[in-house]
Amino acid sequence: MDTVAEIYDLRGLNCPLPVLKAKKRLAGMRAGGQLWLETTDPLAVIDIPAFCSEDGHRLVETETVTGGHRFLIERG
Template sequence: MSDFKQELDARGLNCPLPILRTKKAINGLASGEILKVIATDPGSVKDMEAFCKQTGNEMISSSESGGDYTFMIKKA
């Protein structure tokens, strides 16, 4: 899926920076737009899931490849 509005590169950042950057980026999107986040912190998997639950945004997909975690988050 490459149908995203914005891409956030959070590689090399540790908790809580990926979430803080995601929050800021998603606030700049319109409802229904998709943010692609790439992170290297293994903790970001649980963090992103919790973030989506708390904010009502939708986790469309979450994958891992070569140490990069990619999340597609749809703004509520």
């Protein structure tokens, strides 16, 4: 089954808002669903992987993009 991951734009938000908003959004998704997070917070490269590890989600991919980062997360 091919699924298209939604994009959640968290650009312009600073710690801890990207993690808090991602946590709420992922809670409403079914297990195995994927979500791209787009961030500009420089701490997201530390916070998002830690959040995934602590909450049982899988960090599928991380990309550096102009002005920030993108993270593909699969809900655990």
